[in-house]
Amino acid sequence: MLTHHSIKFPMSNPKKAFFPGSFDPFTKGHEDIVLRALALFDEVIIGIGQNSSKSRYFPLVKMEEYIRKTFEGKPVSVVTYQNLTANVAHEYGAKFIIRGLRNTTDFEYENSISQVNRHIHNELETVFLITSPHLAPISSTIIRDLHRYGSPVDQYLPYTLD
Numbered sequence: 001m002l003t004h005h006s007i008k009f010p011m012s013n014p015k016k017a018f019f020p021g022s023f024d025p026f027t028k029g030h031e032d033i034v035l036r037a038l039a040l041f042d043e044v045i046i047g048i049g050q051n052s053s054k055s056r057y058f059p060l061v062k063m064e065e066y067i068r069k070t071f072e073g074k075p076v077s078v079v080t081y082q083n084l085t086a087n088v089a090h091e092y093g094a095k096f097i098i099r100g101l102r103n104t105t106d107f108e109y110e111n112s113i114s115q116v117n118r119h120i121h122n123e124l125e126t127v128f129l130i131t132s133p134h135l136a137p138i139s140s141t142i143i144r145d146l147h148r149y150g151s152p153v154d155q156y157l158p159y160t161l162d
Contacts, residue, residue, distance in 0.1 A: 014042035017096040017127065018089035023048050025058045025143055026067050029135040031158040033100040034076060036129055043075045045092050050082045057144045066159040085113075086120040095123055102131045102139075 017037055023030060023046070037044050046067055048060060056063075060080060067078045081088045089097055097117060099110045107128070114126035138156050147153045147161075154160055 015096065016043045016045060016092065016094040017041040017098045018045045018047055018085070018092060018094035019098040020047040020049055020085045022051065022140070023063055023067065024056050024140055025157060026063060026070070027138050027140060027143060027156055028158050029100065029131055029138045031070060032132050032135055033098060033129050034071065037098045038074065038076070040127070041096065043077070044098065045094055046076060046078045047085065047088055048078065048080045049085065050080055052082065057148070062162070070158045084120060086117040086124055089124060090121045095125060097124055097126045099126060099128050100131050101128050102136045
């Protein structure tokens with residue numbers, strides 16, 4: 001609801017954004033993208049994609065729980081999916097897909113995917129957010145490797161691993 005001089009206007013068409021990824025794990029870099037997206041959109045739906053040909057390092061159910069707790073009280077929901085990202089975003093009524101970019105390699109990859117997503121559902125717009133500089137070196141792959149070999153990783157995560 002929007003309020004102006006004690007008159008309440010219902011939000012007839014809230015802007016929803018879909019933020020897809022494997023999030024194995026969900027990092028402070030991902031959190032930063034979601035928080036910044038909330039300044040642009042009324043709601044962010046975080047979609048944890050399940051790839052049947054890949055096995056996860058961190059259990060999906062636990063990651064979903066960690067992400068939900070991270071954004072408790074904010075207009076953020078978490079879903080899991082096994083489908084094309086464009087189809088899932090469309091299914092949830094999102095008109096925007098959020099992607100974080102750390103470097104030019106990310107851009108080249110994400111640009112191609114955004115073109116295909118737009119071809120599948122032409123109302124979908126991909127919004128690229130540049131990673132905050134202090135978070136750019138963080139990647140899920142690096143965090144998995146650190147954790148796998150016994151190094152502490154909590155400084156890179158917006159939650160504490162059980």
